[in-house]
Amino acid sequence: MPARTPLDANAILAATEEILRRHGPDKATVVDVARTLGVSHAAVYKHFPSKQALREAVTRRWLDRSRDALAVIAADSAVPPAQRLRTWLHAVLAGKQAKIREDPELFAAYAILAAAHSGVATDHVTDLLGQLTAIVADGAADGSLPTDDAQATARVVFNATAKFHHLGHAAEWQNPGIVTELDEVCTLLLQGLHAPTSP
Amino acid sequence: MPARTPLDANAILAATEEILRRHGPDKATVVDVARTLGVSHAAVYKHFPSKQALREAVTRRWLDRSRDALAVIAADSAVPPAQRLRTWLHAVLAGKQAKIREDPELFAAYAILAAAHSGVATDHVTDLLGQLTAIVADGAADGSLPTDDAQATARVVFNATAKFHHLGHAAEWQNPGIVTELDEVCTLLLQGLHAPTSP
DNA sequence: CAGGTTACAAATTTTGACATCTGTTACCAG
DNA sequence: CTGGTAACAGATGTCAAAATTTGTAACCTG
Numbered sequence: 001m002p003a004r005t006p007l008d009a010n011a012i013l014a015a016t017e018e019i020l021r022r023h024g025p026d027k028a029t030v031v032d033v034a035r036t037l038g039v040s041h042a043a044v045y046k047h048f049p050s051k052q053a054l055r056e057a058v059t060r061r062w063l064d065r066s067r068d069a070l071a072v073i074a075a076d077s078a079v080p081p082a083q084r085l086r087t088w089l090h091a092v093l094a095g096k097q098a099k100i101r102e103d104p105e106l107f108a109a110y111a112i113l114a115a116a117h118s119g120v121a122t123d124h125v126t127d128l129l130g131q132l133t134a135i136v137a138d139g140a141a142d143g144s145l146p147t148d149d150a151q152a153t154a155r156v157v158f159n160a161t162a163k164f165h166h167l168g169h170a171a172e173w174q175n176p177g178i179v180t181e182l183d184e185v186c187t188l189l190l191q192g193l194h195a196p197t198s199p
Numbered sequence: 200m201p202a203r204t205p206l207d208a209n210a211i212l213a214a215t216e217e218i219l220r221r222h223g224p225d226k227a228t229v230v231d232v233a234r235t236l237g238v239s240h241a242a243v244y245k246h247f248p249s250k251q252a253l254r255e256a257v258t259r260r261w262l263d264r265s266r267d268a269l270a271v272i273a274a275d276s277a278v279p280p281a282q283r284l285r286t287w288l289h290a291v292l293a294g295k296q297a298k299i300r301e302d303p304e305l306f307a308a309y310a311i312l313a314a315a316h317s318g319v320a321t322d323h324v325t326d327l328l329g330q331l332t333a334i335v336a337d338g339a340a341d342g343s344l345p346t347d348d349a350q351a352t353a354r355v356v357f358n359a360t361a362k363f364h365h366l367g368h369a370a371e372w373q374n375p376g377i378v379t380e381l382d383e384v385c386t387l388l389l390q391g392l393h394a395p396t397s398p
Numbered sequence: 399c400a401g402g403t404t405a406c407a408a409a410t411t412t413t414g415a416c417a418t419c420t421g422t423t424a425c426c427a428g
Numbered sequence: 429c430t431g432g433t434a435a436c437a438g439a440t441g442t443c444a445a446a447a448t449t450t451g452t453a454a455c456c457t458g
Contacts, residue, residue, distance in 0.1 A: 229451095241452085249451075
């Protein structure tokens with residue numbers, strides 16, 4: 001008895017996300033996912049080699065959505081690099097705040113998954129650092145953010161704003177002053193980046 | 200049958216620390232602590248109103264030791280404020296790295312306790328912010344770190360260095376490049392702090 | 399009466415039998 | 429031969445009973 005719908009990987013990922021939202025990461029089973037799709041759990045194993053791989057895939061998809069939304073801001077050459085850097089950092093924070101607000105259960109689930117599969121998380125950091133590097137490189141090109149190593153500079157900025165994007169700080173993002181704090185850090189960093197480098 | 204040693208609060212805290220080290224925070228019971236001290240567990244309750252209070256006290260003692268070590272650096276007026284700020288931030292990181300290296304079990308236990316009793320943790324942050332504010336104020340006084348609100352500036356610096364002192368980043372402190380990364384962030388922040396403020 | 403004891407109720411944790419889940423295999427349909 | 433099924437063994441999770449721990453009380457003792 002073949003499934004009515006062809007059951008592609010994407011349908012499995014969507015179903016997994018739904019189960020994750022409803023049951024949380026600890027109690028989300030692949031049997032649940034299969035039941036939602038109306039197939040046996042072995043069918044899911046035809047598409048993903050293990051539960052671990054399925055969870056990684058769903059986490060990656062989640063992170064990739066964030067990455068793509070941010071890429072638009074990073075690439076917006078209409079905005080001067082310094083301001084774009086600030087806007088981008090605010091967008092990183094705002095995106096995560098929005099996800100927490102809209103669906104705290106799912107966010108908590110993904111936070112646990114991202115921490116568990118650190119490879120996926122470090123890949124995502126690499127993606128974000130790439131975007132930040134592009135912004136800094138634009139600033140280096142037009143002279144507004146002088147640096148001879150855009151990648152190193154981007155890494156420093158990323159490290160200095162960890163409080164506003166690292167999941168370990170998620171609880172603090174509820175704090176009403178958090179956006180102001182990010183803005184203050186941005187201002188200080190941009191002041192440092194504008195400053196003429198001593199030879 | 201009175202205990203051989205008078206059993207003061209400090210002895211209980213030391214015993215609790217030992218139990219914490221051996222059993223971990225989840226399995227450390229006040230019965231264990233009492234057994235270590237050769238008394239009944241009710242005796243412990245003569246000195247601490249609850250297990251919660253005992254755990255808070257032991258956590259506070261641990262954090263206060265760090266605070267006192269750092270206070271020496273913060274108050275060392277022989278070192279110029281800008282350099283002192285850098286040294287102090289390095290000391291915060293180095294102190295935590297040392298504790299992880301020397302006794303990972305105990306560090307993990309304290310990390311969990313500090314997260315649980317958030318009041319103790321926020322008090323500690325307040326202490327550290329006070330030290331940082333003192334350094335910045337010294338810099339404001341001698342003109343090396345121009346600012347009209349030392350406390351606000353200290354808070355910005357603290358936020359920008361969260362990666363190097365917030366317990367949520369403890370795993371990253373094993374990374375060999377971490378000290379260099381802190382140094383780079385310090386350099387950028389100090390560059391921003393030196394820069395003339397626009398009117 | 400400060401600081402210890404034993405004894406005890408309520409809350410929590412551990413235990414162990416039982417159920418479910420994971421991952422694999424052998425098999426079937428188009 | 430891709431994509432499904434059912435049946436299975438071993439790992440993992442669940443749940444109620446039993447044991448332990450928390451916190452209190454009533455009671456000693458120098």
